[in-house]
Amino acid sequence: MESKNVFVTIVGRPNVGKSSLLNSLVGEKIAAVSAKPQTTRTRITGVLTKDEIQYVFIDTPGKHRAKNKLGEHMMKTVSDAEDDAEVALLVCDCGKKLSDAERELAAAFKSRTHVSLVLNKTDLLTKEALAERILEYSELMDFEEVIPISVLKGEGLDIIMDYITSKAQEGPHYFPDDSFTDQPEKVLMAEMIREKALNCLNEEVPHGIAVTIESLEERDTASGEPILDIAATIYCERDSHKGIVIGKRGAMLRKIGSEARADLEQFFEIKVNLDIWVKVKEGWRNKEALIKNFGLS
Numbered sequence: 001m002e003s004k005n006v007f008v009t010i011v012g013r014p015n016v017g018k019s020s021l022l023n024s025l026v027g028e029k030i031a032a033v034s035a036k037p038q039t040t041r042t043r044i045t046g047v048l049t050k051d052e053i054q055y056v057f058i059d060t061p062g063k064h065r066a067k068n069k070l071g072e073h074m075m076k077t078v079s080d081a082e083d084d085a086e087v088a089l090l091v092c093d094c095g096k097k098l099s100d101a102e103r104e105l106a107a108a109f110k111s112r113t114h115v116s117l118v119l120n121k122t123d124l125l126t127k128e129a130l131a132e133r134i135l136e137y138s139e140l141m142d143f144e145e146v147i148p149i150s151v152l153k154g155e156g157l158d159i160i161m162d163y164i165t166s167k168a169q170e171g172p173h174y175f176p177d178d179s180f181t182d183q184p185e186k187v188l189m190a191e192m193i194r195e196k197a198l199n200c201l202n203e204e205v206p207h208g209i210a211v212t213i214e215s216l217e218e219r220d221t222a223s224g225e226p227i228l229d230i231a232a233t234i235y236c237e238r239d240s241h242k243g244i245v246i247g248k249r250g251a252m253l254r255k256i257g258s259e260a261r262a263d264l265e266q267f268f269e270i271k272v273n274l275d276i277w278v279k280v281k282e283g284w285r286n287k288e289a290l291i292k293n294f295g296l297s
């Protein structure tokens with residue numbers, strides 16, 4: 001059997017459902033998803049190997065105007081991804097009107113051959129409204145395909161897969177056939193915790209959060225059952241934010257911890273004991289050294 005591969009870059013403005021799409025296509029929850037824009041901070045590679053074809057998906061941060069150094073790094077990730085795309089999916093929220101972010105992305109991809117428009121969240125729209133949106137977005141450029149989907153309902157994903165499959169070319173598998181991502185274990189864990197913090201917290205607090213895994217140790221409980229001890233730290237930007245993350249008598253931190261633990265146990269298929277600390281690193285999103293320290297540059 002000849003071996004094939006295809007590299008697919010997923011771009012779009014924040015919150016359109018890029019990471020949701022990545023997770024659905026790969027069939028594993030490898031990228032954090034939240035209702036808050038700017039959830040994804042770095043390039044995330046998802047891998048799916050089916051028979052002879054290896055699909056490599058690259059999820060990127062949502063395109064926006066950077067307001068701090070972290071934002072600048074996020075936008076550098078997007079422009080880097082523009083260069084190495086073989087197939088590019090410009091994902092849009094069909095409930096939203098065309099924006100500058102989409103115009104800029106279309107301009108960046110204009111010279112490429114395999115660029116398709118993916119209109120997500122069709123579940124939120126009537127057929128008529130969707131038809132209008134398709135016309136509006138199709139003006140952007142000469143897309144190879146226009147694919148309306150709903151990640152939520154699992155609709156249209158097979159059409160995306162057929163399209164991508166038709167672009168696969170002879171070549172090696174760059175990742176082991178049984179891997180889903182190139183993200184290190186600790187990064188996946190930290191992102192699972194950050195996702196829960198994003199979902200539980202309001203307003204400006206969640207965007208100023210970074211999560212690191214301090215230690216990781218597997219041991220056997222007294223009954224002989226294996227358990228994974230994970231020690232994590234949530235960094236926030238201010239003392240007042242630290243109070244919010246911890247919550248009344250630690251209630252918020254417990255909620256974040258128990259939701260994260262459930263995901264961790266499911267993904268890593270082992271019982272987890274999760275210990276989370278909260279620390280303050282003032283204004284870290286504008287400090288290069290800290291951004292680097294958190295693995296975000």
Ligand SMILES: Nc1nc2c(ncn2[C@@H]2O[C@H](COP(=O)(O)OP(=O)(O)OP(=O)(O)O)[C@@H](O)[C@H]2O)c(=O)[nH]1
Nearest residue numbers: 014015016017018019020034038039040062151152
């Ligand atoms: N109604 C509806 N909501 C969806 C659909 N797909 C994703 N969402 C929701 O849209 C929100 C954003 O999803 P993400 O996957 O985090 O979006 P993203 O484009 O990766 O966002 P950034 O990482 O911030 O750029 C989440 O609340 C998802 O649950 C869909 O098909 N329909």
Ligand SMILES: [Mg+2]
Nearest residue numbers: 018019039040
């Ligand atoms: Mg994302």
